[in-house]
Amino acid sequence: MSTEKSSPIGLHRVVSPKGVLPQAAEVVDPHAPLTDDEVRISVERLNLDAASFRQLYEAHDGDGDAVRQAVLEIVGRRGKMQNPVTGSGGMLIGTVDAVGPDSPLGLKPGQPVATLVSLTLTPLVITDELRQWDGQSEQVPCQGHAILFARSIAAVLPEDMPSDMSLAVMDVCGAPAMTARLVEQLTASTGTAPSVVVLGAAGKSGSLSIAAARAAGASRTVGVVRDNTEADALNSAGIADTTAVADATDAVAVSTIVHEKLGAPADLTVVCVDAPGCEHGAILATRDGGAVIFFSMATSFSQAALGAEGLAADVHMVIGNGYTPNHAEYALDLLRRERGIRELFTQRLLSESA
Amino acid sequence: MSTEKSSPIGLHRVVSPKGVLPQAAEVVDPHAPLTDDEVRISVERLNLDAASFRQLYEAHDGDGDAVRQAVLEIVGRRGKMQNPVTGSGGMLIGTVDAVGPDSPLGLKPGQPVATLVSLTLTPLVITDELRQWDGQSEQVPCQGHAILFARSIAAVLPEDMPSDMSLAVMDVCGAPAMTARLVEQLTASTGTAPSVVVLGAAGKSGSLSIAAARAAGASRTVGVVRDNTEADALNSAGIADTTAVADATDAVAVSTIVHEKLGAPADLTVVCVDAPGCEHGAILATRDGGAVIFFSMATSFSQAALGAEGLAADVHMVIGNGYTPNHAEYALDLLRRERGIRELFTQRLLSESA
Numbered sequence: 001m002s003t004e005k006s007s008p009i010g011l012h013r014v015v016s017p018k019g020v021l022p023q024a025a026e027v028v029d030p031h032a033p034l035t036d037d038e039v040r041i042s043v044e045r046l047n048l049d050a051a052s053f054r055q056l057y058e059a060h061d062g063d064g065d066a067v068r069q070a071v072l073e074i075v076g077r078r079g080k081m082q083n084p085v086t087g088s089g090g091m092l093i094g095t096v097d098a099v100g101p102d103s104p105l106g107l108k109p110g111q112p113v114a115t116l117v118s119l120t121l122t123p124l125v126i127t128d129e130l131r132q133w134d135g136q137s138e139q140v141p142c143q144g145h146a147i148l149f150a151r152s153i154a155a156v157l158p159e160d161m162p163s164d165m166s167l168a169v170m171d172v173c174g175a176p177a178m179t180a181r182l183v184e185q186l187t188a189s190t191g192t193a194p195s196v197v198v199l200g201a202a203g204k205s206g207s208l209s210i211a212a213a214r215a216a217g218a219s220r221t222v223g224v225v226r227d228n229t230e231a232d233a234l235n236s237a238g239i240a241d242t243t244a245v246a247d248a249t250d251a252v253a254v255s256t257i258v259h260e261k262l263g264a265p266a267d268l269t270v271v272c273v274d275a276p277g278c279e280h281g282a283i284l285a286t287r288d289g290g291a292v293i294f295f296s297m298a299t300s301f302s303q304a305a306l307g308a309e310g311l312a313a314d315v316h317m318v319i320g321n322g323y324t325p326n327h328a329e330y331a332l333d334l335l336r337r338e339r340g341i342r343e344l345f346t347q348r349l350l351s352e353s354a
Numbered sequence: 355m356s357t358e359k360s361s362p363i364g365l366h367r368v369v370s371p372k373g374v375l376p377q378a379a380e381v382v383d384p385h386a387p388l389t390d391d392e393v394r395i396s397v398e399r400l401n402l403d404a405a406s407f408r409q410l411y412e413a414h415d416g417d418g419d420a421v422r423q424a425v426l427e428i429v430g431r432r433g434k435m436q437n438p439v440t441g442s443g444g445m446l447i448g449t450v451d452a453v454g455p456d457s458p459l460g461l462k463p464g465q466p467v468a469t470l471v472s473l474t475l476t477p478l479v480i481t482d483e484l485r486q487w488d489g490q491s492e493q494v495p496c497q498g499h500a501i502l503f504a505r506s507i508a509a510v511l512p513e514d515m516p517s518d519m520s521l522a523v524m525d526v527c528g529a530p531a532m533t534a535r536l537v538e539q540l541t542a543s544t545g546t547a548p549s550v551v552v553l554g555a556a557g558k559s560g561s562l563s564i565a566a567a568r569a570a571g572a573s574r575t576v577g578v579v580r581d582n583t584e585a586d587a588l589n590s591a592g593i594a595d596t597t598a599v600a601d602a603t604d605a606v607a608v609s610t611i612v613h614e615k616l617g618a619p620a621d622l623t624v625v626c627v628d629a630p631g632c633e634h635g636a637i638l639a640t641r642d643g644g645a646v647i648f649f650s651m652a653t654s655f656s657q658a659a660l661g662a663e664g665l666a667a668d669v670h671m672v673i674g675n676g677y678t679p680n681h682a683e684y685a686l687d688l689l690r691r692e693r694g695i696r697e698l699f700t701q702r703l704l705s706e707s708a
Contacts, residue, residue: 009638009665011606021605021634023664121664151666174663189543251375252365280375284363294655294673301648301655301673309528309676310377310475311363312505319648319655319671322663 006035008150013123015079022121022149028079030123030147034098037150039107042097043126046119046140047167048090052083053138059085064135071140075126082120089119090138091171092146093163104150112163114170115146116153116328123147155328165345166332172205173331175295176212177324179270182291183216186267193219194267197258197285199248199278201240202230205295206272207344211239211334213270222261224248226273233347237340248273254281271296279303280311288314295320360389362504367477369433376475376503382433384477384501388452391504393461396451397480400473400494401521402444406437407492413439418489425494429480436474443473444492445525446500447517458504466517468524469500470507470682477501509682518703519696520686526559527685529649530566531678533624536645537570540621547573548621551612551639553602553632555594556584559649560626561698565593565688567624576615578602580627587701591694602627608635625650633657634665642668649674 006012012035014020015027022028034040048056048071060066075081082089096111107113115122128143148154157166179196186194196213200206201223210223223240225231231243242261246253248271258266265287271278276298283304286292292315294304304317324330335341360366366389368374369381376382388394402410402425414420429435436443450465461467469476482497502508511520533550540548550567554560555577564577577594579585585597596615600607602625612620619641625632630652637658640646646669648658658671678684689695 019604019606021638021665023661024605024634117664117666118660120660153666185543189539250373251378252373280378284375297656297659299655301653301658302651304655304673305651305676306472306474307377308673309507310471311375312471312507312677313675314677314679315675317673317675319658319662319673321667321669321671322659323666323668325668 010149028123030079030125036100037102038100039103039148040098041094041146043094043142043144043146046092046142048138049088052086052088055086067135068130080124091115112157113154169331170328173327174322175205176208177327177330179209180212180216183213183218193217195220195262196268197222197266198270199224200273202234207341209270211338237344239340249277251280251284255284258285280307283308283313286315291316293318364503382477384433384479390454391456392454393457393502394452395448395500397448397496397498397500400446400496402492403442406440406442409440421489422484434478445469466511467508523685524682527681528676529559530562531681531684533563534566534570537567537572547571549574549616550622551576551620552624553578554627556588561695563624565692591698593694603631605634605638609638612639634661637662637667637669640669645670647672647674
């Protein structure tokens with residue numbers, strides 16, 4: 001093990017351009033010896049980001065061999081799995097292989113883990129030519145190794161649930177932790193428990209967020225979903241006080257139904273709909289002095305900023321942060337406590353694998 | 355005056371598509387009679403959004419007559435000045451012409467005002483064919499009328515400063531008001547006055563924001579600027595405790611210089627640099643548990659969200675809202691109190707008109 005001084009955010013592994021962060025780098029070095037605060041993971045599976053896999057699959061007309069060669073080429077050239085077209089990565093699971101003596105991550109060799117930082121900044125070597133992957137799915141069986149920095153994040157996979165369910169939870173675990181924190185902050189600053197509306201409440205991040213809002217003490221929760229099928233699923237899960245059906249991109253419909261259900265605009269609105277155009281509805285559904293958290297990557301910064309200005313809406317708008325301390329443990333615990341969320345996740349995983 | 359029931363956000367003037375907000379509408383109706391909660395403005399000048407004017411100017415190879423015809427065509431067809439390519443608008447100044455008896459805006463006929471909501475949602479009629487405009491500048495002398503809704507925002511132009519300076523201040527007045535509010539909230543929630551870093555501190559929104567941070571009780575303010583010329587200007591203005599020179603898009607450089615100047619990362623970082631790529635530097639310059647406000651329209655939502663996750667940064671990220679109650683009065687008062695800001699604005703207006 002090297003005693004070389006290393007950067008907690010991985011600057012020492014950036015090859016080009018010099019001086020940028022690993023995520024912005026064209027090439028990182030996954031081969032240099034492990035430093036004292038790094039961890040090496042023996043990789044078992046990559047979960048490619050959905051947008052990245054779709055781009056590769058379409059660019060190669062669904063030819064699995066060509067898709068596999070493309071991933072091998074990217075990782076071989078860049079030292080990380082960052083799709084140059086979409087800019088996105090994914091996550092991986094594996095087993096802890098070696099732990100530097102100064103690593104603050106608290107991992108032990110032999111533990112099964114998932115990385116919660118993106119593959120876009122994770123140094124990666126593939127050693128099996130991806131022979132077990134047919135190039136037809138974003139789930140990539142893989143042998144090789146990956147490097148975690150001191151400020152990376154990895155979660156130990158729990159033994160009491162299937163790994164695909166753990167991964168599905170970890171993929172969105174920033175949302176419930178942050179929702180709970182905002183509910184607590186609003187309660188502390190106003191002296192009253194807030195009402196919470198979640199747009200997209202039957203989805204993965206949405207169901208965890210609405211359960212988190214209730215667990216954190218929300219006075220009332222409204223789950224907005226797109227159709228009656230989702231409404232039935234959310235009602236069966238029993239995690240929302242009220243369910244409402246509306247098109248989240250229809251600002252007038254969203255705000256009208258929220259006013260109807262709450263008798264007033266919401267104190268906190270959480271956007272978990274993975275589609276563009278939900279900014280204005282969320283703003284209009286929220287009271288002056290209230291807050292909106294945007295978790296969807298389809299959120300447009302300028303639509304949110306200009307929308308609030310155009311509506312003269314004094315709303316505190318927050319960019320959902322994928323990282324909050326202990327977010328994975330918090331989300332996994334919610335799943336353990338709430339049978340309804342487990343059922344939603346089980347249905348979703350079954351329909352995805354069908 | 356009609357007694358027709360009207361919508362405070364202007365839904366009654368949307369022609370197509372039906373049911374969307376005025377900003378999202380293809381066509382709004384500027385000709386319908388004034389309703390009881392609306393205000394009619396007699397227009398004197400449009401200030402086109404810079405991106406919108408540039409697009410029109412380039413599309414017509416700098417031919418002023420063609421640019422003028424293009425603006426007339428847009429306003430004639432859409433009932434508002436929203437550039438269909440850039441989606442952006444601008445603002446206008448004029449005189450209050452008529453005030454509905456139920457208008458909550460507090461305006462009186464004859465007052466000189468600037469609209470602080472975007473032209474993208476303001477019903478507008480042009481009656482002079484823009485004869486006084488050469489199509490060569492975003493400042494458009496104009497006769498006609500515009501409609502303000504109950505939830506629109508307009509500010510009375512103060513008598514104690516030139517209108518171009520008032521407009522320049524009002525254009526960015528959301529930033530200082532929101533910075534001051536965040537400083538007060540952080541002080542209240544932690545019991546300690548926060549340190550504040552402003553990226554782009556010599557610009558219009560930046561200089562007002564750093565002065566607002568100090569006025570709101572920041573423990574220490576650091577203004578980051580791009581070169582020595584800006585550093586000299588900021589030092590002469592005397593509104594920042596410390597000045598530092600760094601490229602705001604160089605994440606490592608920004609965080610290094612902030613750590614140097616403060617001995618620690620910032621409690622609050624305010625991004626006022628109108629260029630893409632400033633997200634990671636702002637995040638890395640901010641302490642865990644601290645906050646970042648993004649005021650630049652060049653901010654990328656996904657760069658911010660994924661950047662924080664990739665850096666395992668527990669930072670509260672806020673979308674700068676162009677509207678906070680009394681934001682225009684607050685910013686104008688800062689300008690009156692701080693000779694240094696007045697000088698920065700004067701220099702900037704001189705260089706723009708040169």
